[in-house]
Amino acid sequence: MTGRGRKALVSAIALFAAAAAWFSSLPSWARGRRARADASSAPAGPLPPPASPGLPSAEEISRRHFLTGLSIGLGAVGTAIVSVPIVGFIVGPLLRSQPDVWRPVGPLGQFKVGDTVKVTFQDPSPLPWAGVTADSAAWLRRVSESEFRAFSIHCTHLGCPIRWLASAHLFMCPCHGGVFYEDGRPAAGPPPVPLAELMVRVRDGQVEVRTRGVAITGGVLNPPPEKNAP
Amino acid sequence: MKVLRGAWHWLDERGGFAKAFGPVIRHRVPPESAQGRSAWLYVWGVATLAAFLLQVVTGVILATAYVPSTAHAYDSLQFITQDATLGTMLRGMHYFGASAMVVLLAIHMVRVFLTGSYKVPRELNWLSGVVLLALTFGMAFTGQLLRWDSDAVGSVFVAAEQAGRLPLIGSAVAHFILAGQNVGAATLSRFFALHVFILPGLIFLVIGFHLYLVLHNGVSELPASGRRVDRRAYRTWYHSLLDRSGKAYFPNAAWREFLVAATIVAIVAALALTLGPKELTGPPDPTNTQASPRPDWYLLWIFALLAVIPTALEDYVIVLGPLVVAILLIALPFVAGGGERALRRRPWAPAFVAASAVVVGALLYTGVREPWAPRFGTQPLSAAVVGTSSGQVYDGSQAFYALGCQYCHTVKGQGGIRGPDLTNVVNRLTEADIRAYILRGRPEMPAYQTIISASQLDAILRFLEATAGKTGAEAH
Structure with a gap:
């Protein structure tokens, strides 16, 4: 594979991984924001009765949501980073063309x-x-x-x-x-x-x-792109 | 004794083992799984687990001597088999242990199916078992490749060609299996990693989940005719059953499993010592055109299936077959998750098991017999069998061999079985028909028009008349 091809592959995988990390962290962030919004839109009148001891306040809930999202997001980022070399290494031989001689x-x-x-x-x-x-x-x-x-x-x-x-x-x-x-x-x-x-x-x-690689015959569901004859 | 007890107390006080694991091993199970003849129905899961653990320990020790390089794997296996202390026994146990695991897994699965134990609330038990089935076949296939003999190299090509039938991704998957354009240095290392790290790791993980589910959902009680699985009330009912009559799993039920596990290890060891491991079929030379690759028996029925189905259906069977099986197995607990569990109310269940067993058994039988394969080992008929050592009849017998007829046709008890026995063919067909068949061929037979000479054809006809006991004069 050419240097440019390899760079393209690595950046494609990195881009994909980053997108995956972003997606996986998205719902929890969104949840966190909604919880905060709920807290701020509470009626401004008399304060609600103090939460019974042991029950978390709205602020505490939003903080927990945030930290949950943060943890999942960080896990996703770590996974994404390590999956770049793993996927690249395993898929590499497929993309590396082996010129016949x-x-x-x-x-x-x-x-x-x-x-x-x-x-x-x-x-x-x-x-x-x-x-x-x-x-x-x-x-x-x-x-x-x-x-x-x-x-x-x-x-x-x-x-x-x-x-x-x-x-x-x-x-x-x-x-x-x-x-x-x-x-x-x-x-x-x-x-x-x-x-x-x-x-x-x-x-x-x-x-x-x-030389030629193993001629994979294919079949009716995977018709060969070219005839077998040279 | 006192010292030992003291040591245990010291350990347990600090480790909390009895508190953590006591309730687990003494969890209550339905009485029929812990006493009486019915309890023997429940031992096959642990029996499969025992076979797996046997594979783990023998495999790990084999890995201390095996060299996962395409250049050296074959030699290292020969060393393990011939020179290493108890190497034959170890390899043999790993080989028969694999067979044991496949067989026990099948028994366990059939038992769970027949007692309806996959139904609510144990759908996940069944599904994780299906994953374990797939992983076990993955282990069986990668394991036979690690022998890295001529069979193994042939199997890699066969696997790549089969993958090549997949739509769209076929060629990519095929080259992924080969780890390149050809079998080479990278091919074996990948299968080694799969067989030794990836698949066993997954199996450990899923077995852990599977066992956790057995504890969480409880061992299923024996079905009773007329007692339907109630999706809502089952757990309450089940727990009251355990409270009424449940037995502690250890040791009431467990001892049978230990007995079965020990028996399996003993049988595997005995087979390893008497029959020995599967023989290596020759060096992994991809240029060896004398090789006839065959899979191990647990995959032989698939190999046979691909030989007996019409060629036009083949691609669909290769691609859709595994897919359909997977969908059926996954759908089962969802489609049939409720209702009756008793066999008498599910007559289709034993019928389905019996039909599957007959199909797989028949395919295995024909896979061993392999009537479709040319018999390259057959020898030209001797003069004694032909009845003469010169003349047209004898020349015909020699041409019959030289032109490859005898690889597929039997005459006087010698030859292949792909085509019909031709000893008495002149009594069934006219000479003109025989000539036409030979010259123009059949769907399963080459046309010899451009291959056979006129004198060879005449000689073969005289030879076939002679084998049927007809002289030239009688035939005309």
Whole structure:
């Protein structure tokens, strides 16, 4: 995320928190004011009989209302302040865009025309403690001398890892039995859309794959904004 | 003895324990919850609490050795399981303790539902219990992820894809679950914090509220046919019942709960020692395409549900299913808060429980059997089974395997069960039909038009004739 974006996020959260604090303190303040108004609008004639001992006077009530409102308001302010870093920290990864990068997956000569093989590569910006989870994979096929196609290894149904069955020219999912043709079209079972594809290019004799985040399929209630094809 | 008593007096005089807690543990409960066979109906809440406390202590000790990093979690679990002193037992108890908690919670909930104990004035008892149910399933799901094996990584993807079906916020929630665009270093830490701090903290809080409500509203008396819940007069009536015949909770009712709690701990320990913890399914390698992720049994029925419902309904089930269940559970004490509590006057209640049990049971059964899953482990039929080791029939048997047919179809007792058993298919369908099915496919079967060669197709047909006991001559 850019510096400006981060500043905007922080100020938006701060603004929201301040508004929330103000709202939560509002009713009690209003109550306090009303109580005071009642006290001042009392008839100016003979003084009301003194309150029986133990019962608070109007002034005391208004003071209590004020202090109640003050306490709630201060609690809200504290909550609002601490919620800025909490919410920002948790939501942050959503707003931080992770630019996709080209990753080499092997020399051109390694791939035979017609073969579909699994290639593994690193995520765009793995953290040092990611270990093996920093890796991603794709099914890469050399369609012709110059053409490659790469498919996501995740089933479009619920994301399980699909297997390539070379002798059957099919991708099969072990979870709910989804099947895809070699061009990624759904062939049988629950998968609703074709396999996601990754971009492939050849640079300096190296085959490179463009990383991409997990392709969330969505569904009828959350239609994907763009087609899966690159 | 004298010294101990003296020490207790010293402590109690300064701490005020007997004064503060004596009335609490000796609060009066209806006699049927403290004596006779009916008292055993009332032990399941404390039994669930015992399972939770077991999870807390075993979990805390596991956390002293577990490393919540995506790079090391799997190795640390292997260390706990294989090298650490009594590590297998501890992990096993945490695993079976989770199952115990889910099962006991279900029993407790069913009991409260069947005795109508959620009715006035105990609506909040029920609602806080519903929150505890949701939190428990949250613990069950996050817990299985902490094993951080290939199942766990697969489950994260499955959870993200399911969240992706939500309208509007789907993709954002999916990436929130992954903690980024992909499974990575941040994914596990979040689930660790959820499983170890956030959810247990909430559970402690809500259990405290739940227990407070049990004291405030009192343990519900057994229902009697014809005795309706009177919203206005119930409390007065209930307190006069306690004054007449109430028993002190401790020890009259409590001893049964201690017995059940101790039995549960013993059973969990025995299971841990005999069966051991759930085995790790392999390293958390997201590039492993040989993995077949499966959830633990208490979520398997949902996994099965997503396999058996029509695809067109799936998104609605994923999104609306939990919503409908939540609304039903929350609405229950408001919609049915008064009236009769006795089972005889609420025949729909046991019917509903039975129907739910049948549905969940059937889904669990089919989830274990998973007929929809291809059987990747199946092997090509041997020459002995085929009856020949060369020629068109044998080639057909090999093509039947190579083209993936056998992953879903059984022939002569071997193969998958997704599609029909094809041993005798030539007796059911004409050769032309079989050819058409193979070439054009079915909704549940790929079309092999562009995949199969003419000679392979012929060979498979001869093979299928042979498995049905027909020779080529008979078939034509």
